[in-house]
Amino acid sequence: MAYNFEHLLADSARVHGHLCPGQVLGVRMSILGLTKIGIDDPRGRQRKDLIVYVEIDRCATDAISSVTGCTLGHRTLKYVDYGKMAATFLNLKTNYALRIVALEEARQIAKNRFPHIEDQMQAQCEAYKVMADEELFSWTEVSVGIRQDDMPGRPLRRVVCSRCGEHVQDGRECMDDGSIFCVACCKGAYYTVI
Numbered sequence: 435m436a437y438n439f440e441h442l443l444a445d446s447a448r449v450h451g452h453l454c455p456g457q458v459l460g461v462r463m464s465i466l467g468l469t470k471i472g473i474d475d476p477r478g479r480q481r482k483d484l485i486v487y488v489e490i491d492r493c494a495t496d497a498i499s500s501v502t503g504c505t506l507g508h509r510t511l512k513y514v515d516y517g518k519m520a521a522t523f524l525n526l527k528t529n530y531a532l533r534i535v536a537l538e539e540a541r542q543i544a545k546n547r548f549p550h551i552e553d554q555m556q557a558q559c560e561a562y563k564v565m566a567d568e569e570l571f572s573w574t575e576v577s578v579g580i581r582q583d584d585m586p587g588r589p590l591r592r593v594v595c596s597r598c599g600e601h602v603q604d605g606r607e608c609m610d611d612g613s614i615f616c617v618a619c620c621k622g623a624y625y626t627v628i
């Protein structure tokens with residue numbers, strides 16, 4: 435099955451809510467990544483063979499999720515908060531993984547590609563559609579050691595925090611002085627109870 439770029443872009447723009455350069459970039463990155471790791475049917479036959487790590491939570495992330503079918507809820511999309519426009523595509527069957535980074539230079543090339551298009555965003559979109567993979571991205575083979583606790587499927591463990599009493603799944607607890615704590619109680623939470 436070959437990837438239909440226009441269909442995938444239309445789908446991702448619909449899911450994301452608008453068409454933007456991030457959608458074009460995310461769809462292009464996904465097609466490149468999936469093809470290189472030997473996945474041609476990510477939403478069907480091979481839906482259990484794939485994990486994607488995204489390193490940023492911006493527009494392109496939605497496109498990557500839309501094309502690959504990988505989601506947080508299925509544990510097939512892993513969000514790693516690096517603030518980088520990059521993603522790693524891992525084939526669980528072969529253990530082959532490719533990390534792809536969007537090139538900073540691509541922005542400048544895109545700006546100059548269609549000078550007659552006045553709308554900057556539209557010009558960028560059109561340029562990202564036609565630029566070569568090598569102009570948009572760099573990529574490298576990587577090895578990803580995925581923990582059993584991070585795999586899709588039923589949770590392996592479920593424990594209770596000894597301070598707040600809330601349940602913690604998937605090995606996310608911390609041990610301190612022989613007691614089990616949740617991350618919030620152990621390392622501090624992102625919220626403050628008022």
Ligand SMILES: [Zn+2]
Nearest residue numbers: 454456457493
């Ligand atoms: Zn967007």
Ligand SMILES: [Zn+2]
Nearest residue numbers: 595598616619
């Ligand atoms: Zn707790």
